[in-house]
Amino acid sequence: MLDAACGTGRALPPLRAAVGLSGHVLGVDVTAEMLTTATRRGRHRTAQLVLADVVRLPVGTNRIDAVLAAGLLAHLEDPEAGLAELARVCRPGGRLALFHPLGRVALARRHGSTPDPGDIRAEPAIRRALAHTGWRCERVDDRPDRYLVLAVRETPTAALPNRY
Numbered sequence: 001m002l003d004a005a006c007g008t009g010r011a012l013p014p015l016r017a018a019v020g021l022s023g024h025v026l027g028v029d030v031t032a033e034m035l036t037t038a039t040r041r042g043r044h045r046t047a048q049l050v051l052a053d054v055v056r057l058p059v060g061t062n063r064i065d066a067v068l069a070a071g072l073l074a075h076l077e078d079p080e081a082g083l084a085e086l087a088r089v090c091r092p093g094g095r096l097a098l099f100h101p102l103g104r105v106a107l108a109r110r111h112g113s114t115p116d117p118g119d120i121r122a123e124p125a126i127r128r129a130l131a132h133t134g135w136r137c138e139r140v141d142d143r144p145d146r147y148l149v150l151a152v153r154e155t156p157t158a159a160l161p162n163r164y
């Protein structure tokens with residue numbers, strides 16, 4: 001499993017528990033300090049930690065069974081490029097979970113605003129972005145206490161746009 005933008009690695013122990021001893025968990029983050037903290041917290045014992053940008057992953061094509069990206073999309077300059085790279089490394093039929101511990105309304109309220117309808121995480125936009133980048137969206141669950149999108153990697157016959 002890949003934890004894309006693993007931060008301090010708080011999801012790594014449950015991911016390790018999910019894959020079992022024979023599985024492999026990779027935690028990738030672009031910020032060295034995050035991985036240092038993850039190591040200090042012992043998360044390097046549950047997963048391989050790699051300093052990398054999710055838009056250019058040092059991972060072969062079709063190598064990953066499932067991807068978690070928690071709190072990532074808002075950080076990406078080109079979210080579709082990130083989703084396309086996650087699709088490249090994920091095997092056909094593999095799964096993607098996009099997660100945030102707050103839904104869009106609750107998150108905007110925390111910043112004293114309302115959700116931006118042009119935001120990639122808005123349901124029509126995320127469905128479109130996933131379809132453009134090789135994912136079949138199965139669920140968009142945007143409620144106060146969580147934002148969760150589940151998608152499945154399409155088979156390679158579903159052509160990706162040329163820019164990817």
Ligand SMILES: C[S@@+](CC[C@H](N)C(=O)[O-])C[C@H]1O[C@@H](n2cnc3c(N)ncnc32)[C@H](O)[C@@H]1O
Pocket residue numbers: 004005006007008009010011028029030031034052053054055069070071072075076
């Ligand atoms: C809000 S934190 C979420 C961390 C973790 N997933 C969690 O839920 O605790 C966002 C993380 O995304 C990482 N990040 C942002 N842009 C990234 C990129 N292009 N590639 C990899 N990691 C990135 C940041 O370094 C940060 O650790």
